[in-house]
Amino acid sequence: MPQNNKKRNPMQNFSFLEFFAGSGLVAHALQDYFYTKWANDICPKKASVYVSNHGLGQLHLADICSVRGNLLPAAHLSWASFPCQDLSLAGLTGGIHAQRSGLVWEWLRIFDEMIEKPPILVAENVAGLVSSKNGAYYRVLHEALRERGFKVGAVILDAALWVPQSRPRVFVIAVREDLVIPSFLISDGPTWLQPSAVVRAAQDLENWVWWNLPEPDPRKQDLINILEWDAPCHDEKTTHRTLELIPDRHMERLMQDDVIVAAGYKRTRNGRQVLELRFDGIAGCLRTPEGGSSRQFLVLKKDGVLKTRLLTIRETARLMGAPDTYELPGTYNDGYRAMGDAVAVPVARFLAKQLLAPLATAWTEHFKTANTEDRYVG
Known part of the structure; x- marks a missing residue:
């Protein structure tokens, strides 16, 4: 060190x-x-x-x-x-x-x-x-x-x-x-x-x-401005399973032309797991398992197709206002906890x-x- x-x-x-x-x-x-x-x-x-x-x-x-x-x-x-x-x-x-x-x-x-x-x-x-x-x-x-x-x-x-x-x-x-x-x-x-x-x-x-x-x-950036667009997304099976968790009203909003990306957490509602999204141009609060929540998901439109993935570690750092030069050694979970x-x-x-x-x-x-x-x- x-x-x-x-x-x-x-x-x-x-x-x-x-x-x-x-x-x-x-x-x-x-x-x-x-x-x-x-x-x-x-x-x-x-x-x-x-x-x-x-x-x-x-x-x-x-x-x-x-x-x-x-x-x-x-x-x-x-x-x-x-x-x-x-x-x-x-x-x-x-x-x-x-x-x-x-x-x-x-x-x-x-x-x-x-x-x-x-x-x-x-x-x-x-x-x-x-x-x-x-x-x-x-x-x-x-x-x-x-x-x-x-x-x-x-x-x-x-x-x-x-x-x-x-x-x-x-x-x-x-x-x-x-x-x-x-x-x-x-x-x-x-x-x-x-x-x-x-x-x-x-x-x-x-x-x-x-x-x-x-x-x-006023804030100058929205969620879309801090994304790593080249980051790999989930495979087709995982994407399909993740999209199935989105409530109907959120899926309707997601399909509108003005929505390019939405962030959300998995929640349990009425005994059923759902992926609740937000459409205000910001991510939900980064949290760690110790803080009472899971990792945050992204749903993106890429070439008109819905894709899903987790936030990248660099994206979590950007959401915390850290510069891209800020070093984040360790695993994905280490970095997520460090920022969360x-x-x-x-x-x-x-x-x-x-x-x-x-x-x-x-x-x-x-x-x-x-x-x-x-x-x-x-």
């Missing part, structure tokens, strides 16, 4: 620690603003993807439960894309204290142990964090952050704003309560970032922040540019007079 010998980008003014780093898409997304001081994941296969693209130097491959905060370097930001299985509506919804999603408390335990604590925290997860149990799971996390001296707000961003994949995710952004947040980053009430589920979860919470960011430009468990690049990049870097700048400026900013730089 290559060592990390990359020179630091001169635009990277700030540093961050990444927990549950997975395949490294967050590090890739933040690279114009934050450089990685330390990263952690437990999965060797995802670590292989991370190292292939970022080098080995900063990655610590180990169970998060073994990490000791007093050994970690100081940084401006701590980011945790903690496991979603117990919060996902497609999973078991065991809740924020369950075995997998409950690892968020290990992240906070490490924060408590740190000598120099990051002034900015981000926790990322599925929408169920704020929507399940009328927001009860989020409120527990919010209170834990507030008790640690943070002001906190949650936003929901859908990757479909940037890439042709429906992928709504919650981002919980916390900043130390002694920092005066720049006025252009906050609002007096809900914005486009806080749908009704967030508003309900936020009701009567102390130290709540209504984050306010500019809306992105990741954070979409343009979403994380948007947050870094519009919110996290301005907050880090405000923190640095706020403490310049005390000559303490060097503790969080370098």
Whole structure:
């Protein structure tokens, strides 16, 4: 595995620690603003993807439960894309204290142990964090952050704003309560970032922040634009069997002239397996078996004939906003899991540019007079 010998980008003014780093898409997304001081994941296969693209130097491959905060370097930001299985509506919804999603408390335990604590925290997860149990799971996390001296707000961003994949995710952004947040980053009430589920979860919470960011430009690509048209399709027998699973109303829509490609998942409806398609120019949310779903199918018209196949690994990477130069070693299943468990690049990049870097700048400026900013730089 290559060592990390990359020179630091001169635009990277700030540093961050990444927990549950997975395949490294967050590090890739933040690279114009934050450089990685330390990263952690437990999965060797995802670590292989991370190292292939970022080098080995900063990655610590180990169970998060073994990490000791007093050994970690100081940084401006701590980011945790903690496991979603117990919060996902497609999973078991065991809740924020369950075995997998409950690892968020290990992240906070490490924060408590740190000598120099990051002034900015981000926790990322599925929408169920704020929507399940009328927001009860989020409120527990919010209170834990507030008790640690943070002001906190949650936003929901859908990757479909940037890439042709429906992928709504919650981002919980916390900043130390002694920092005066720049006025252009906050609002007096809900914005486009806080749908009704967030508003309900936020009701009567102390130290709540209504984050306010500019809306992105309209998405420029549809599903048809990211396909590998030369990728092999299923054989005739498999294609026929797959097409038989499509509901009649979806098949009628599929046969219309304006439809070239549609994506879908196999579902069980009324005791029968069906392949449900969508016709809005985007793919469904990439998921892994651990996340409660199967692999995603494509139905394409090629020379007027219907063909079927799975998404290719490169297509899954494109749906996550990763460049074609992003290396994906391992098997098909390895790559699918690496992308299906990741954070979409343009979403994380948007947050870094519009919110996290301005907050880090405000923190640095706020403490310049005390000559303490060097503790969080370098």
